[in-house]
Amino acid sequence: MTSVDAIIERLGATRTCDSGLTREPWSFDSVRPGYGPGASARDRFPRNSPRQTPLPEEYTRATAAELQDRILEARHRLGDRALILSHYYQRDEIIVHADFVGDSFQLARNAATRPDADDIVFCGVHFMAETADILSTDRQNVILPNMAAGCSMADMADIDQVERCWRRLETACGTAPDADGRQQVVPVTYMNSSAALKAFCGRHGGIVCTSSNAHAVLDWAFARGRRVLFFPDQHLGRNTARAMGIPLDRMPVWDPFRPDGGHDDATWAQAAMILWKGFCSVHQRFTVEQIDRARKAYPDVTVLVHPECSMEVVDAADGVGSTAYIVRKIEEAPAGATIAVGTEINLVNRLAAQHPDKTVFCLDPVVCPCSTMYRIHPAYLAWSLENLVNGRVVNRITVDPATAADARVALTRMLEVHP
Ligand code: 13P
Ligand code: SF4
Numbered sequence: 001m002t003s004v005d006a007i008i009e010r011l012g013a014t015r016t017c018d019s020g021l022t023r024e025p026w027s028f029d030s031v032r033p034g035y036g037p038g039a040s041a042r043d044r045f046p047r048n049s050p051r052q053t054p055l056p057e058e059y060t061r062a063t064a065a066e067l068q069d070r071i072l073e074a075r076h077r078l079g080d081r082a083l084i085l086s087h088y089y090q091r092d093e094i095i096v097h098a099d100f101v102g103d104s105f106q107l108a109r110n111a112a113t114r115p116d117a118d119d120i121v122f123c124g125v126h127f128m129a130e131t132a133d134i135l136s137t138d139r140q141n142v143i144l145p146n147m148a149a150g151c152s153m154a155d156m157a158d159i160d161q162v163e164r165c166w167r168r169l170e171t172a173c174g175t176a177p178d179a180d181g182r183q184q185v186v187p188v189t190y191m192n193s194s195a196a197l198k199a200f201c202g203r204h205g206g207i208v209c210t211s212s213n214a215h216a217v218l219d220w221a222f223a224r225g226r227r228v229l230f231f232p233d234q235h236l237g238r239n240t241a242r243a244m245g246i247p248l249d250r251m252p253v254w255d256p257f258r259p260d261g262g263h264d265d266a267t268w269a270q271a272a273m274i275l276w277k278g279f280c281s282v283h284q285r286f287t288v289e290q291i292d293r294a295r296k297a298y299p300d301v302t303v304l305v306h307p308e309c310s311m312e313v314v315d316a317a318d319g320v321g322s323t324a325y326i327v328r329k330i331e332e333a334p335a336g337a338t339i340a341v342g343t344e345i346n347l348v349n350r351l352a353a354q355h356p357d358k359t360v361f362c363l364d365p366v367v368c369p370c371s372t373m374y375r376i377h378p379a380y381l382a383w384s385l386e387n388l389v390n391g392r393v394v395n396r397i398t399v400d401p402a403t404a405a406d407a408r409v410a411l412t413r414m415l416e417v418h419p
Helices: 002-011 063-081 104-112 126-135 157-172 193-204 214-224 234-243 265-270 288-297 309-317 321-330 345-354 378-389 401-417
Strands: 084-089 100-102 118-124 140-141 183-190 207-209 225-231 272-274 300-306 340-341 361-362
Touching: 002 157, 002 345, 063 084, 063 272, 063 309, 063 378, 084 378, 100 104, 100 193, 104 118, 104 126, 104 401, 118 378, 126 140, 126 193, 126 321, 126 401, 157 183, 157 225, 157 265, 183 193, 183 214, 183 345, 207 214, 207 321, 207 340, 207 401, 214 234, 214 401, 225 234, 225 401, 234 272, 234 309, 272 309, 288 300, 288 340, 300 321, 321 340, 321 345, 340 345
Parallel strands: 084 100, 084 118, 118 140, 183 207, 183 225, 225 272, 300 340, 340 361
Antiparallel strands: none
């Protein structure tokens, strides 16, 4: 294993973005509110974000080996009752226990097709667990091992802000369909958003997308509307719309902290793609300078980046796509290939270890994991699984039935659109 934890331990505070990474994740559960150390440490933290209750000492004091044994034992006792799903950005010590590892789209689809499991233990972040709850059956429990594993990007758009934006756009663009029967604005939310925003899209003729199907989803949306309101990630929206030929001057950005989003009605009316001012702090770290340095050091390098990176970084790269795309491209590359990657460090290091015949490295020389993915440590997985063994469900993620029904409409549209 090339655990990022082990690398951080070796490096200490040098070449990591945050000295807090050398501390155990539970030291952040009760001490100070925030996303925890890592890429999102300085992002605005909503006051009502879920908090994790303190872990019992038997977990915080256990060694890494003890935790691994306890997880294996609990898994054995639970058998097929429990399904462990894991996003690619989880640390290796979690990935080894997963029944299925994937990107957000693959995980949503997997959760929807496993009614046999009583408990879905979701090693990812809050919006993914919410989606699994919406797409699974009522009798299934979805468990997030650490309640503090949110997503700072998802938190950059809340339902009140989106409702305010919608009302402004209705004033600026009107509400009557155009001559072709198309809506004035179709809302599209990135999977990285709360269930309330997915429900908003379900109610207003909109849809959900992930980084692996954004183009197909935007085709769907433009077939039904004159404009798209895309939240919360401006970069995925801009990169995808530009690849479809939409000019930048028809993609104004809605800033939820400025009056009327920061533009006048004429700007919103002439827009084709209205972007929300949100971003991912992991992917915002990648720069064109890093790509230039990689090309200088390795003239034959292939640069692959995630579409949450800025437009300039995407332009300078050789390939852009979701985490599943990056995994596939590295698998397909010939032996001896050199690949520089612009996505989360846990995935990049794992790919480097899995492909020793290729040179795979992260564009960012500083070790800076996603703060919230990082909060799922084996101590929390052991704690949630052992509680299940003892008949207790801890950290259950539930979406209220009305929100879930509307969100399911938007998610189902997405699952049907996927090429
Ligand atoms: P994908 O898994 O869809 O590539 O998204 C990456 C991500 O940022 C998940 O939070
Ligand atoms: Fe959110 Fe970015 Fe972390 Fe994904 S990588 S969970 S978008 S902060």
